[in-house]
Every structure is written in C-alpha cells, then in structure tokens.
Amino acid sequence: MVDALKKNGKISRKGPVVLVIMDGVGFGKYKEGDGVAAALTNNLNKLYKTSPWTKLKAHGLAVGLPSDDDMGNSEVGHNAMGCGRVFAQGAKLVASSIETKAMFQGNTWTKLIGNTKTKNSTLHFIGLLSDGNVHSNIENLKAMVLQAKADGVKKVRVHALLDGRDVGELSALEFFDPFAAFLKELSDESFDAMIASGGGRMVITMDRYNANWDMVKKGWETHVLGEGRSFSSAHEAINTLRAETGAIDQDLPPFVIAKDGKPVGTIEDGDSVILFNFRGDRALEITKAFEAENLTEFDRKRRPAVEYAGMMEYDGDLHLPAQYLVQPPAIDKTMAEYLCASSVKQFSISETQKFGHVTYFFNGNRSGKFDDKLEEYVEIPSDILPFEQRPWMKCAEIADRVIAEVEAGKWDFIKLNFPNGDMVGHTGNFEAVVCSMEAMDLQIGRIYQAVSKAGGVMVITADHGNADDMFEHAKNGDVKFKENGDPQSKTSHSLNPVPCIIVDSAYNGEYSKELNAGLGISSIPATCMNLMGYDAPEDYDKSIINLN
Structure with missing residues (x-):
C-alpha cells in the first residue's frame, strides 16, 4: 500500500x-x-x-x-x-545470476538436473537463439549447457527459435552454425548434445496476449511431439526453407531434426525442460501449454510428465511458471x-x-x-x-x-x-x-x-x-x-x-x-x-x- x-x-x-x-x-x-x-x-x-x-x-x-x-x-x-x-531487468539479473553461479546453486536448477540424472532422461532447452538480449541471450544458454555437462547430465536437446527481429533479419546461421559446432565439440561418450527443432519466432511458440494460439500449437507439435518436416541439421533446414519461401528468419516455417528417420529430441515422460527466454510476454502461453491440467486452446495430443521451469517468473500474480531459475525484479x-x-x-x-x-x-x-x-x-x-x-x-x-x-x-x-x-x-x-x-x-x-x-x-x-x-x-x-x-x-x-x-x-x-x-x-x-x-x-x- x-x-x-x-x-x-x-x-x-x-x-x-x-x-x-x-x-x-x-x-x-x-x-x-x-x-x-x-x-x-x-x-x-x-x-x-x-x-x-x-x-x-x-x-x-x-x-x-x-x-x-x-x-x-x-x-x-x-x-x-x-x-x-x-x-x-531480466537480462541484467540473469547475467548476474550466471556469473555468480547463483542460478546453478538454486533449488530449481538442482531439482531439474537431479530429475534428469535420476531418470537417465533428457534435459531440453527451448528459446530464442540469438544475442539480442531482449528475450534471451545465447551466452546464457551456452553457460547452462556447460554447467549441465559438469553436473553429470548425459543428454541435452535444444529447441531453437530463429530471431531475425532483435538481430539482423537473416542472421540466424551466425548463431546456429557456431552453436551447433559448440554442442558437437562438447559431445563425447558421456555427453550427447544437439539442436532438435526450430522455426521462426513469429510462426511458432512465441505468441503473446492470446493473439494466435496456433503459433503455440505449432511449437508444441514441433518441439514436444517431433511432428513436422524433418532435416538432417538446422543448417540444412534454414538454407532449404529460406530458398523455398523467401522468408526472413522470424517468419521461417518450423522444422525437426531427424536421424535414421526419427526425431532426435522429442520431449518424453521424465524429461526436464527449461524455457531459457527471460522476457515474460512471449513465454506465458508455451508455459501454460506445459503446465495447465486442462488446456482448451488446442489439443496437445500428448502431454509428457516433465519437470518444467522458466528462466524467470513470467507472471508474478499468477505465479507462472511454478518453477523458475532467476527471481524477477x-x-x-x-x-x-x-x-x-x-x-x-x-x-x-x-x-x-x-x-x-x-x-x-x-x-x-x-x-x-x-x-x-x-x-x-x-x-x-x-x-x-x-x-x-x-x-x-x-x-x-x-x-x-x-x-x-x-x-x-x-x-x-x-x-x-x-x-x-x-x-x-x-x-x-x-x-x-x-x-x-x-x-x-x-x-x-x-x-x-x-x-x-x-x-x-x-x-x-x-x-x-x-x-x-x-x-x-x-x-x-x-x-x-x-x-x-x-x-x-x-x-x-x-x-x-x-x-x-x-x-x-x-x-x-x-x-x-x-x-x-x-x-x-x-x-x-x-x-x-x-x-x-x-x-x-x-x-x-x-x-x-x-x-x-
């Protein structure tokens, strides 16, 4: 008062x-x-x-x-x-939490990592892959992947959204290619990390204010169910879809990475999922899709039992998500x-x-x-x-x-x-x-x-x-x-x-x-x-x- x-x-x-x-x-x-x-x-x-x-x-x-x-x-x-x-604000708070290691010592990170190790399951990251620092920052994601490996996680899958909005309109490969190489270099006999799916931020996943739930539906089908057009790599997907559609990054259609005809990173029971975007408006609807017992906006077809967390609490009144890594201002x-x-x-x-x-x-x-x-x-x-x-x-x-x-x-x-x-x-x-x-x-x-x-x-x-x-x-x-x-x-x-x-x-x-x-x-x-x-x-x- x-x-x-x-x-x-x-x-x-x-x-x-x-x-x-x-x-x-x-x-x-x-x-x-x-x-x-x-x-x-x-x-x-x-x-x-x-x-x-x-x-x-x-x-x-x-x-x-x-x-x-x-x-x-x-x-x-x-x-x-x-x-x-x-x-x-979000970018500053998250950067500080990673720099001081406070994020990795917190209850939520410890819980999600422990869940993955106990069940020998997959740790998934969903979010915007760029350094725009408006919704996310690729450096935050890299730090979390490195920490996950150090903490004993064996399998990581990244569901990466193309930006082209807070960064250059055709800059996706400047982020995707080095990041894919980063994951490949980290991978060894005890650690398996790769990009599993993607799509333009204005086409899938990142709707806001209930404007177009079909975007979230497409994101769910792509990231969670592994449904959609498949490619052998994100590089191939981006180049092919650009050539076919003429779309800039934010408008690129969704894609799934597959190996031997099967998606490499569907989200299954027992997995842990982190939405690494720190800004709240375009994070609330996909959060609801993971957390709501009864979702009326679209048919999820399958709702895996996962440990889900956001980078931050996206709505302080509704307390969404239930678990988050960094306390908002x-x-x-x-x-x-x-x-x-x-x-x-x-x-x-x-x-x-x-x-x-x-x-x-x-x-x-x-x-x-x-x-x-x-x-x-x-x-x-x-x-x-x-x-x-x-x-x-x-x-x-x-x-x-x-x-x-x-x-x-x-x-x-x-x-x-x-x-x-x-x-x-x-x-x-x-x-x-x-x-x-x-x-x-x-x-x-x-x-x-x-x-x-x-x-x-x-x-x-x-x-x-x-x-x-x-x-x-x-x-x-x-x-x-x-x-x-x-x-x-x-x-x-x-x-x-x-x-x-x-x-x-x-x-x-x-x-x-x-x-x-x-x-x-x-x-x-x-x-x-x-x-x-x-x-x-x-x-x-x-x-x-x-x-x-």
Whole structure:
C-alpha cells in the first residue's frame, strides 16, 4: 500500500492528462532508413513547433539493462514508464545470476538436473537463439549447457527459435552454425548434445496476449511431439526453407531434426525442460501449454510428465511458471497504485499486441487492477495477419475510443499505446512503416483536438526506437545492400532516443517551457503526476518539467 499523493497547488486542468505512447518511435541517427522522418506527419510536426519537447533515453542503463549497448524494449520501457524508477531487468539479473553461479546453486536448477540424472532422461532447452538480449541471450544458454555437462547430465536437446527481429533479419546461421559446432565439440561418450527443432519466432511458440494460439500449437507439435518436416541439421533446414519461401528468419516455417528417420529430441515422460527466454510476454502461453491440467486452446495430443521451469517468473500474480531459475525484479510503488490511492480515475487502452504493456508491464508486472472502481482497461483485438499488410493496425479504433472517453469527461488520466512503430517496424518493410507512421499521425491529430477542447494535457512519448532505424548500416554509416541492390532491412529495435512532447493548451506559466534534458523515460510518471496537480514521490526519477 502507498500513501495518497500531495497536491502541488500549481497546476489544475479541466480535462485529463492523456499519455500517448508511440511504441517503437525514436529519433533516427541516419537519414536513410528513418521511417519516422520519411513519413508525412503534419500533426507531430506542428506539435514539435508549438509545444515544448525534449529527447529521452530509452535503452541500456536508463531502463535497467546491463549496458548502453543493449537496446530498449517494450517490456522494460513500460516498466520504467509505469514505476518512475529504474530496476535491474531480466537480462541484467540473469547475467548476474550466471556469473555468480547463483542460478546453478538454486533449488530449481538442482531439482531439474537431479530429475534428469535420476531418470537417465533428457534435459531440453527451448528459446530464442540469438544475442539480442531482449528475450534471451545465447551466452546464457551456452553457460547452462556447460554447467549441465559438469553436473553429470548425459543428454541435452535444444529447441531453437530463429530471431531475425532483435538481430539482423537473416542472421540466424551466425548463431546456429557456431552453436551447433559448440554442442558437437562438447559431445563425447558421456555427453550427447544437439539442436532438435526450430522455426521462426513469429510462426511458432512465441505468441503473446492470446493473439494466435496456433503459433503455440505449432511449437508444441514441433518441439514436444517431433511432428513436422524433418532435416538432417538446422543448417540444412534454414538454407532449404529460406530458398523455398523467401522468408526472413522470424517468419521461417518450423522444422525437426531427424536421424535414421526419427526425431532426435522429442520431449518424453521424465524429461526436464527449461524455457531459457527471460522476457515474460512471449513465454506465458508455451508455459501454460506445459503446465495447465486442462488446456482448451488446442489439443496437445500428448502431454509428457516433465519437470518444467522458466528462466524467470513470467507472471508474478499468477505465479507462472511454478518453477523458475532467476527471481524477477520486485517492482513496487507504481504510478497506477499511487493514483488509485489518490482517487485518480484512470483509463488504459491498446490493441491486443500491446494491451499487456499499458496494463501488466506498466503496473510493475502485475496482473489485474489496483482498484476496480477507479480503473478501466480496454483491449482492441489485433488483426491476425502480417502487420505489413495492415500497417495502420488498430490506431483509428484506439483513437475513436480515447476521443469518446475524453469527451465523456470521466477520467483524470488516460494512457494509450499505438503499436504501429514497433510491430510494423519488426517486419523490416520500410514502405509499410512509413504508412504506419502516417496513419498514427492522423489519429494523434484527432486526439489532440479532443484533448485541447476538453482543456486537458497530452504527453506524447515512446518506449524505445525501432521505426526510426529500418536499414542496416556499416560502422562508417553507409547503408548495407543486398545482392539485388535493395537496402538490407533492419528489424530490431534501435539505440536512439525517443520524444517527449508536452501539449498543454491551457498553459498559463505554471512551469517552465524549458524542459529538463538528459533524462530517461522513467521520468514520465513524475511528469504526468505534476501535470495532474500532484507532487511525485521523493524516490521517483526527476520530472521533465520544472514547476514555477
């Protein structure tokens, strides 16, 4: 429980404070490939000219990641924007736990290894095979495989998902080939390790927010049952499927590795399974598939009795999974909790793809509301098809509802997430990204008119960059090109700063229009609290505005 916020006695607005999160929209470092700058965004351009704004840090240390070489992501970004402080996040916690050996001395690791040794069974690892450090890190997996061998495990199978989203779109073999060689070198008469299955992360296993359970079904059939097209190696599978489909890594079909006509790594009774992804949103559904007694989303055909664990606890309220290797950050005293304690009425909305970000992640990885009487959550169902085919996504529907709520005058604080910049940015389709930015800009213009008419304040920001960096660049800044002469697409997040625009039509000198510079997105909560007429908690990061 937290105490109610104190009034600052300086700002009072008739309308609500509306926080607009443009997911994946930053300031590009390069002109070439900056889908945000290339788009015709008359509304945002006008607001930059007429309203105070600044740039915020949204990656690395500013959001709790190990170093400033680490890209920000939607999970840690919304954590920071929701709690007003910086907590050590998944990548940093896992790296520390492995470095100190705390993971390998913990009860969960000991239990899963003991199960495998006692039953002479297989230890399986499922997860994203790259060094993107957003959902996973291949170095963590290598450390666990090495430790498993040292601990006496005799058989390891890796079910490896292709990334192409947090790393280069066609970089899979840069990870798969050396990793396969690593496993082969480790293998000997007493230790047998190999890749057993795989597929693109946007095709199998890693669905989120119940958007497309068919992805999880395909993952289950591939990893657990060993059903699907078989190949002699991951290298052969990736090359063959790329040639046949023309797909980039994240969209590659599933595959099974087989020897003598049989899958090399089905998951059987008595085995141990570790999901080595540390980020929660795309880990919950496959976790449910392993743990739920009665699964209604698809027919598992066979549910092996295994010891299952996640890298982290992916949902602290539902306690999923039941077993995990590393304790997640304990994020407390979030903005939403403070606002509820202060009787502030709050409305949160996005479409399915980012609904959990303005609710679960924004609330410190907490499911449910702090106060049913003061909060309302609305989810607009996302399209289930490639985002480059509908780059406008559901931004118009989100804007429709936000405008209706602003006009109704019920809420003191409204927050919304436009997923376009991130979800379309991940497709690597530059033209679609430009379209998505223009569609979003139209809706921002509509919301601006409604908020201004209501006498409210609009705070426009983002959780990280993506759409601002759509081409791969060499170290000298030159664009990299494919053999056909097209620019090489970049599908990962960027290290670029993000905007924060304060749009306050009722401004009357209550604060300086000279905004504080050099801050991170964890300063958003204190800023919103100030604009609602409250002092922020003393331990919150500094507000972007200075009250006069």
